[in-house]
Amino acid sequence: xxxxxxxxxxxxxxxxxxxxxxxxxxxxxxxxxxxxxxxxxxxxxxxxxxxxxxxxxxxxxxxxxxxxxxxxxxxxxxxxxxxxxxxxxxxxxxxxxxxxxxxxxxxxxxxxxxxxxxxxxxxxxxxxxxxxxxxxxxxxxxxxxxxxxxxxxxxxxxxxxxxxxxxxxxxxxxxxxxxxxxxxxxxxxxxxxxxxxxxxxxxxxxxxxxxxxxxxxxxxxxxxxxxxxxxxxxxxxxxxxxxxxxxxxxxxxxxx
Numbered sequence: 340x341x342x343x344x345x346x347x348x349x350x351x352x353x354x355x356x357x358x359x360x361x362x363x364x365x366x367x368x369x370x371x372x373x374x375x376x377x378x379x380x381x382x383x384x385x386x387x388x389x390x391x392x393x394x395x396x397x398x399x400x401x402x403x404x405x406x407x408x409x410x411x412x413x414x415x416x417x418x419x420x421x422x423x424x425x426x427x428x429x430x431x432x433x434x435x436x437x438x439x440x441x442x443x444x445x446x447x448x449x450x451x452x453x454x455x456x457x458x459x460x461x462x463x464x465x466x467x468x469x470x471x472x473x474x475x476x477x478x479x480x481x482x483x484x485x486x487x488x489x490x491x492x493x494x495x496x497x498x499x500x501x502x503x504x505x506x507x508x509x510x511x512x513x514x515x516x517x518x519x520x521x522x523x524x525x526x527x528x529x530x531x532x533x534x535x536x537x538x539x540x541x542x543x544x545x546x547x548x549x550x551x552x553x554x555x556x557x558x559x560x561x562x563x564x565x566x567x568x569x570x571x572x573x574x575x576x577x578x579x580x581x582x583x584x585x586x587x588x589x590x591x592x593x594x595x
Contacts, residue, residue, distance in 0.1 A: 359516055359582075360516055360519070360530060362584075362585065365530060365532065365582075365583065365585075365586060366530060366532075367530075367532055367534055367535070367586060367587075367589060368529035368530070368531075368532065368535070368592075368594055369535070369589060369592065371520070371527040371529055372593075372594070372595060373595075376541070376593055376594070376595060379593045380589070380592055380593040386539065386591065386593055387539045387546075387593070388470060388537070388538060388539040388546050388591030388592070388593065389591065391463070391466055391467040391470045391471075391537070391546045391591065392467070392470050392471050392474055392591060394463070394464075394467035394471075395467035395468045395469070395470050395471025395472070396417070396471050398410075398464060398467055398468050398471070399411055399417050399468065399471055399472075403449070403453050403455045404449065404453035404454040404455025404456075405453075405454035405455070406452065406453050406454040406455075408452060408453050409453075410448070410468075413448075413452060417471065417472060417475055418475055421472045421475040421476075422475050422476060422479075423475075423476050423479055423482075424441070424472060424475065424476060425441055425472055425473040425475070425476040425588055425590060426476045426479045426480065426481050426482050426588050427481075427482040428440055428441040428444065428580070429441075429573050429576050429577045429580065430444075430486075431486050431488045431489055432444075432447070437492060437570065437573075438489055438492050438573055438574070438577050439573065440549075440550075440572075440573050440576050441469055441472065441473070442460065442465055442469055442548060442550075442568075443568060443573070445458070445465065445468050445469065445472070446458060446465070460548070460550065460567035460568055461547065461548060461550075461551060461567065466537050466546045466547070466548060467546075469537050469548065470537045470546065470590060470591045473536070473537065473588065473590030473591065474590050474591060476588040476590065477587075477588050477589065477590055478587055478588065479587065479588050480584075480585050480586065480587055480588075481534060481580055481583050481584050481585060481586050481587075481588060482584065483581065483584040483585070484577065484580070484581050484584075489577065492573075492574045492577055493574075493577055493578055493581055495571075495574040495578075496574035496575045496576070496577045496578025496579070496581075497578045499511075499571060499574060499575050499578070500512055500575060500578055500579070500582075504557075504560060504562040505557070505560035505561040505562030505563075506560075506561035506562075507560050507561050509560045511531060511556065511575075514528050514531065515528070515529065515530050515531030516530075519531070526595065531579070532579065532582070532583040532586060533549050533576065533579045533580055533583060534583050534586045534587065534588055534589050534590075534592070535588075535589040535590055535591070535592025535593075535594065536548060536549040536552070536590065536592070537549070537590065537591060538589075538590070538591055538592040538593060538594055539591060539592070539593045539594070540552075540593075540594045540595070541593070541594070541595050542595065546591070549576055549579070550567050550568075550572045550576070553565070553572055553575055553576075554567070
């Protein structure tokens with residue numbers, strides 16, 4: 340992290356906590372991007388994330404594991420069977436008595452239905468399947484969480500979002516509720532909505548998950564990041580999706 344970014348973060352850390360962003364004022368990070376980056380997302384032939392989507396489609400139809408089954412064998416054509424699915428995850432899993440995100444659901448299906456080894460977090464295969472499934476909900480609104488079983492986990496996610504932590508004493512809300520639309524080291528500060536994940540980030544030069552973004556933000560705050568798949572990450576994802584309720588899914592998005 341450059342000294343200018345550290346100074347900017349320290350300055351932000353001194354600002355008092357503001358109220359949550361009204362639903363009517365919530366906007367995608369797409370709105371803050373330059374024209375060239377928007378054009379890259381808008382054109383599937385120019386969007387680098389579509390390479391992962393194509394791989395995900397092949398994986399969807401490939402029979403794997405000891406059961407010799409494909410995702411399509413259970414769910415059929417993803418364009419119909421997976422429509423709207425990404426807009427309502429994380430979702431409550433009764434067997435685990437807690438919410439799971441889409442990546443975890445894919446691995447649960449692999450282990451229990453295909454009798455295959457779960458895919459590592461941030462692996463090309465897991466990102467590809469997640470992007471392919473997510474794309475089937477593109478343009479659909481993120482659903483609000485009306486499952487009462489999710490309430491305690493949603494509350495934990497909100498607390499984590501607002502918790503000041505790390506050497507810089509920052510919270511997620513410090514940037515994304517209090518100072519969105521401003522500049523940090525010359526870059527626009529977005530509202531921090533998850534509606535495009537997994538997405539292609541130009542900074543990464545590859546596709547990445549929402550958990551990777553959370554990991555990077557915590558490291559930037561000089562805080563200890565949660566392990567991939569940790570309950571804290573999923574609770575944060577749950578809250579972020581609730582916070583973005585009604586916004587349209589953009590998967591697979593492009594960001595700077």
